Amino acid sequence: xxxxxxxxxxxxxxxxxVRIATPLIFGVLGALLCExxxxxxxxxxGIMTVGAMSGWLAVYAGADLWTGxxxxxxMGALFGLLLSFFTVTLGLSQHVSGLGVTMLATSAxxxxxxxxxxxxxxxxxxxxxxxxxxxVLSSIPFLGPVLFQQTALTLLAFxxxxxxxxxxxxxxxxxxxxxxxxxxxxxxxxxxxxxxxRTGAVVAGSAIMAIGGAFLTMSAFDAFxxxxxxxxxxxxxxxxxxxxxxxxxxLFAAIxxxxxxxxxxxxxxxxxxxxxxxxxxxxxYILSIVALVVWSRRASYPKALMxxxxxxxx
Amino acid sequence: MTDENPxxxxxxxxxxxxxxxxxxxxxxxxxRKGEILALLGENGAGKTTLMNILFGHYVADEGxxxxxxxxxxxxxxxxxxxxxALDAGIGMVHQHxxxxxxxxxxxxxxxxxxxxxxLSRANSAARAKLAGLMQRSGxxxxxxxxxxxxxxxxxxxxxxxxxxxxxxxxxVLDEPTAVLTxxxxxxxxxxxRSLAAHGLSVVFISHKLHEVVSGSDRVAVLRGGRKVAEIPxxxxxxxxxxxxxxxxxxxxxxxxxxxxxxxxxxxxxxSVGGANIRQRLENVSMTVREGEIVGIAGVxxxxxxALANLLSGLVTPSAGTLSLGGKVMSLCDPQExxxxxxxxxxxxRHHEGAVGSMxxxxxxxxxxxxxxxxxxxxxxxxxxxxxxxxxxxxxxxIRCPGPDAPIRQLxxxxxxxxxxxxxxxxxPRLILAxxxxxxxxxxxVAEVHRRLLxxxxxxxxxxxxxxxxxxxxxxSDRVAVxFRSRLTDSFAxxxxxxxxxxxxxxxxxxxAA
Numbered sequence: 001x002x003x004x005x006x007x008x009x010x011x012x013x014x015x016x017x018v019r020i021a022t023p024l025i026f027g028v029l030g031a032l033l034c035e036x037x038x039x040x041x042x043x044x045x046g047i048m049t050v051g052a053m054s055g056w057l058a059v060y061a062g063a064d065l066w067t068g069x070x071x072x073x074x075m076g077a078l079f080g081l082l083l084s085f086f087t088v089t090l091g092l093s094q095h096v097s098g099l100g101v102t103m104l105a106t107s108a109x110x111x112x113x114x115x116x117x118x119x120x121x122x123x124x125x126x127x128x129x130x131x132x133x134x135x136v137l138s139s140i141p142f143l144g145p146v147l148f149q150q151t152a153l154t155l156l157a158f159x160x161x162x163x164x165x166x167x168x169x170x171x172x173x174x175x176x177x178x179x180x181x182x183x184x185x186x187x188x189x190x191x192x193x194x195x196x197x198r199t200g201a202v203v204a205g206s207a208i209m210a211i212g213g214a215f216l217t218m219s220a221f222d223a224f225x226x227x228x229x230x231x232x233x234x235x236x237x238x239x240x241x242x243x244x245x246x247x248x249x250x251l252f253a254a255i256x257x258x259x260x261x262x263x264x265x266x267x268x269x270x271x272x273x274x275x276x277x278x279x280x281x282x283x284x285y286i287l288s289i290v291a292l293v294v295w296s297r298r299a300s301y302p303k304a305l306m307x308x309x310x311x312x313x314x
Numbered sequence: 315m316t317d318e319n320p321x322x323x324x325x326x327x328x329x330x331x332x333x334x335x336x337x338x339x340x341x342x343x344x345x346r347k348g349e350i351l352a353l354l355g356e357n358g359a360g361k362t363t364l365m366n367i368l369f370g371h372y373v374a375d376e377g378x379x380x381x382x383x384x385x386x387x388x389x390x391x392x393x394x395x396x397x398x399a400l401d402a403g404i405g406m407v408h409q410h411x412x413x414x415x416x417x418x419x420x421x422x423x424x425x426x427x428x429x430x431x432x433l434s435r436a437n438s439a440a441r442a443k444l445a446g447l448m449q450r451s452g453x454x455x456x457x458x459x460x461x462x463x464x465x466x467x468x469x470x471x472x473x474x475x476x477x478x479x480x481x482x483x484x485x486v487l488d489e490p491t492a493v494l495t496x497x498x499x500x501x502x503x504x505x506x507r508s509l510a511a512h513g514l515s516v517v518f519i520s521h522k523l524h525e526v527v528s529g530s531d532r533v534a535v536l537r538g539g540r541k542v543a544e545i546p547x548x549x550x551x552x553x554x555x556x557x558x559x560x561x562x563x564x565x566x567x568x569x570x571x572x573x574x575x576x577x578x579x580x581x582x583x584x585s586v587g588g589a590n591i592r593q594r595l596e597n598v599s600m601t602v603r604e605g606e607i608v609g610i611a612g613v614x615x616x617x618x619x620a621l622a623n624l625l626s627g628l629v630t631p632s633a634g635t636l637s638l639g640g641k642v643m644s645l646c647d648p649q650e651x652x653x654x655x656x657x658x659x660x661x662x663r664h665h666e667g668a669v670g671s672m673x674x675x676x677x678x679x680x681x682x683x684x685x686x687x688x689x690x691x692x693x694x695x696x697x698x699x700x701x702x703x704x705x706x707x708x709x710x711x712i713r714c715p716g717p718d719a720p721i722r723q724l725x726x727x728x729x730x731x732x733x734x735x736x737x738x739x740x741x742p743r744l745i746l747a748x749x750x751x752x753x754x755x756x757x758x759v760a761e762v763h764r765r766l767l768x769x770x771x772x773x774x775x776x777x778x779x780x781x782x783x784x785x786x787x788x789x790s791d792r793v794a795v796x797f798r799s800r801l802t803d804s805f806a807x808x809x810x811x812x813x814x815x816x817x818x819x820x821x822x823x824x825x826a827a
Contacts, residue, residue: 170435171430171434171435172424172428172430172435173430173431175417175421176426176430178421179421182415183412183415185408186413186414187414187426188396189369189396189408190412190427191395191396191397191401191426192397192426303416
C-alpha cells in the first residue's frame with residue numbers, strides 16, 4: 001500500500017498531472033466564458049477536435065507552431081460563431097445546437113484530414129512544442145520541475161486563468177458578460193447589446209477551447225488521430241460546474257482530474273495484475289462524478305444559462 | 315407644476331400593434347419639468363407597452379417620441395434603442411426589476427455606464443457620485459451588498475439610483491408599488507415628490523386608484539389602448555377615475571354579515587420544510603369555519619406559496635396536524651384533498667391552473683377525471699365531459715368558441731371563470747383562492763368576488779391569499795398575515811386598519827404597533 005501513496009509524492013506524477021490537465025484548463029476556461037454569458041457550449045467536443053486538427057495541419061503544411069495555435073483558435077472561433085448564430089441570434093435550443101455543432105465540427109475535421117491525407121497508415125508527425133526550462137524558476141525544488149519544465153502552451157494556460165479571472169472581475173466588459181448571463185433584461189435596460197455580448201463571449205470561449213484541442217496534437221502528441229479528443233470536451237462541461245464558474249477553481253478542477261488520470265495509469269502498474277485495466281480507466285470519471293455531487297450541489301449557476309434572449313418579447 | 319414649466323417629453327400619435335391586437339392607438343402625451351404624471355389603466359390597457367416604446371424596448375408602428383435637449387428644444391428620439399433613451403435622460407424602473415442578482419449594487423448601477431474596452435473600472439469616481447446622489451435623494455443603500463440579499467424595497471431604490479446616476483431627467487416607473495408594503499409605498503412617493511421638487515419629471519404606471527389620487531399631479535387614463543382622459547389630479551376622485559378606467563360604473567358585491575359555522579380546516583402547529591422562506595412554513599396554526607373567508611395578507615414570497623401547496627395537498631407537513639372536516643389528513647395528496655372537498659383556485663392559472671393545449675372541457679374535468687362521472691372501466695366518457703363543460707360555459711358565462719377549444723385561447727378572465735367552474739361547482743367544503751383576481755380586469759374581478767361570496771353564503775370555508783389590500787378588506791371576515799414563513803393570529807377585518815396591517819406585513823408584532 002505504501003507504494004500507492006509514494007506515487008503521490010513523485011515529481012513525475014505531478015508533472016504528468018499538469019500535462020494531462022492542460023487541455024482541460026483551456027476547455028474549462030472556454031466553457032466557463034460561454035456559460036458566464038448564458039450560453040451552454042456543447043459544441044466543445046467538436047471545437048476541440050477542430051482545434052487539434054487545424055493547428056496540427058497548419059504546422060504540417062509548413063507554418064510555425066505559434067501560427068498553428070492561431071489557426072486553431074481562429075477555426076474554433078469560426079465554429080463558435082456558427083453556434084452563436086443558432087443559439088444567440090436565432091435563440092434555438094442550446095442543447096440541440098451544441099450537439100449539432102459537435103457532430104459537424106468533428107466530421108469536418110476528420111473529412112478534411114482524410115481528403116488531404118487519403119492514404120496514410122501511420123499519421124504523419126510534426127515537431128511539437130518542447131518542454132521549456134525556465135531559468136531560476138525551474139530550479140525550485142519540486143514545484144520547478146512540475147510547473148516550469150512544461151511546454152509553452154501549459155504556461156499559456158496558467159496565464160490565461162489569471163487573465164480571465166481579472167477580465168471577469170475587473171473590467172467593464174467582464175462585468176457586462178457576468179450580468180448578461182444572469183439577467184439579460186438588466187443588460188439591455190442599461191443600454192448594452194445582449195446579442196453582441198453573448199456572441200463575443202461564445203466566439204472567444206470557442207477559440208480558447210480550440211487551443212486546448214491544439215495542445216493535444218502540438219504538445220502532448222505530435223500527430224492527429226481520430227477520436228483523440230476522447231470526451232475531454234464533455235469532461236470540461238462537468239468541470240465547469242464543479243468549478244462553480246470561477247477561473248481559479250477551474251484550474252484546480254482540471255489539475256484534480258489530471259491527477260486522477262495520472263494516478264490511474266500508475267496504479268495500473270502497481271496493482272494491475274489483479275484487476276482489469278478498464279477499472280482504472282473509469283477511476284477519474286467516477287471520482288469526477290463523486291466530486292461533482294459532493295461539491296456542486298450548492299453551486300450558484302448563471303441564472304440565464306440556457307435561456308435564449310429574444311428582444312421585445314411579451 | 316404649472317403649465318408654464320417647460321415641456322421635457324412629448325409622445326405624438328403612438329400606435330403599436332401586436333398581430334391583431336392594437337395595444338396603443340394614436341396616443342399623445344406631454345410631460346413637463348418637475349411634475350408627477352400617473353398613467354392609469356386596467357391590465358391590458360396598454361400602459362406598459364407605451365412606456366416600453368418610450369424607453370426603446372419596443373418600436374412604435376406609428377408616431378414618435380420627442381425629448382427636450384439641453385437648450386429645451388424637442389428632438390426626436392431614435393426608436394428601438396434603450397441606449398438612446400438613456401442618453402436622452404430617460405430612466406426606467408421596470409416592474410420586474412432589471413437587476414443582475416449575482417452582482418453588487420455598485421456593479422448593477424455602473425453596468426454599461428463606462429466604455430466597455432477598458433482595463434479597469436472607475437469605481438471610486440462612481441462611489442463619490444453615488445454618495446452625493448444618496449445624500450440628496452435620501453435613497454440610502456449599501457453599495458457593496460450583493461443584490462440577491464436585498465429586499466424588494468431596497469432593490470427598487472437601486473433601480474431609481476441607477477436612473478439618477480445616469481442623470482435622468484425623466485423617470486418612468488412601471489407599477490412601482492406592486493411589490494411594496496403600504497409603508498414602503500408611502501416612502502417611495504415621498505422620495506418621488508422630493509425628486510420632482512428638484513426638477514425631475516416622473517411618470518408612474520398604476521391601476522391602484524388611491525396612490526394615483528395621492529401621489530400624482532396629473533392623471534392620464536388609458537382604456538383599450540386609447541387615452542380616454544387627461545385631468546389634473548386635484549379635484550378628481552376615485553369614483554370618477556374608476557369609471558374613466560373601466561368605461562362604466564362598476565357594481566361591487568357586498569359581504570353580508572353571517573355567523574360562521576363549524577370548523578372545516580384546522581391547522582395545528584403545522585411546519586413544512588423547505589430551502590427558503592418562500593417554501594417553508596413554521597408553526598402555523600389557523601382555523602377556518604363554514605361560511606367565513608379568512609384573508610391571508612403579506613408581501614409576496616413570505617411563505618404564501620407553501621401555505622397554498624399545503625392546502626392543495628402538494629406537500630406533507632413535517633410537524634403538526636392538518637384536519638379537514640374533523641379528519642386528520644396524515645398523507646397529503648392532491649387527489650385525496652379534492653376527494654375531501656377542497657376546491658382550488660391556483661395562483662398562476664396558466665402554469666398551475668390549466669393545461670393550455672388541452673380543451674376547455676378536458677381542463678374542467680381534469681381534477682375529477684377518475685370519478686365514475688367521467689370514466690368507466692378506464693375509458694373516458696366524452697359525452698359527460700363535454701356536457702359538464704357546456705353547463706359550466708353557460709353558468710359561468712365563459713366567452714369561448716366552444717368546449718372543444720384549447721383553453722389557452724381564452725382571455726385571462728375567461729380562463730379564470732373556467733377554473734372557478736371546476737373549483738366551485740362540486741360545492742367544496744374548503745376553497746383555496748390564491749391570488750384569484752391577479753391580472754384580471756375590473757369586470758372579471760367583480761365576477762370572481764361574487765362567486766366567492768356566493769360560496770361563503772352557501773357555507774364554504776374560504777382561504778383567500780391576496781396581495782390586493784382592497785380585495786382583502788372587501789372579502790375577508792378575518793385577516794392573518796404571513797411574514798417569514800410564520801402566520802400571525804387572525805383579526806376581524808373590521809378591527810384592522812391599513813397602517814396596522816402594513817406594520818404586520820413588515821414583520822412588526824401587532825402589539826408593538
